[in-house]
Amino acid sequence: MADAAEVTHATDAEVFAALPAVLIDRDNVEHYRGLLARRLLINRCAACGYWVYPHRPLCPKCWSWDVVPTQVSGDGFVFLCTLVHQERDPDAAPGEPVSTAAVELVEQPGLRYLAPVVNCPPDRVRLDMPVRLTWVDRDGVAWPAFQPSGPIEGGR
Template identity: 75%
Template structure:
């Protein structure tokens, strides 16, 4: 799927404030590519998306695909949709996944294909895509065997 226009991105994410700094990230999601802004001068990953590298002050920021590997840094259960009257049938585990590219580079996404009670901090995970309202949405699943028990 190439040639995703700006209008396509705005139409696909009506609840997101799309701007110059994040539009390539969302365009990437429509192509099932996880793009994070990266500094071309020093290699630092800049996330949340900003136009200026906080490490070297370069404006040469390029959206770059990550490998989609990381580990669970933090995980919590989400019980409702944005609409407070719309409770989810089951709580959804939402994690801050620390990506292998850089210490402290953390991406928020649901954990899937894993029983909730088996989710562990520091568990290795990998990127996958799940259907969310007709759109492919990034999620993470265990990268290795799931440990059961406590």
């Protein structure tokens, strides 16, 4: 894993310009800067190692203010899944639902990231299905998504 200084190069102005519809603040700007570099960065406490997501300026476990954006592996398991029926995904067929999952990342129990599940039919997404990070392009910006990392039949 690498810290944010090793993987991000966009200025604050570039982050704001690339993501005008996103509410960006001092606690999450490094996360979005990482997305522009196709890196999934989540704050991690430098004092105790606890992953802090959603992004906050201090660790809820040890109360340290020393949280650092750190790249995660992108490996995890589907913890929760829902089908979104709004036609917002330009890659989905009209009327086809889009799978969106809370993926529990392997870095820490309870560390979950919400993103679409791609390269898998919506009715085949299962709880506990192993997934890995991938990227989908929307309006010239890379967004995190997950795809199966093992047999699609896996999970429950």
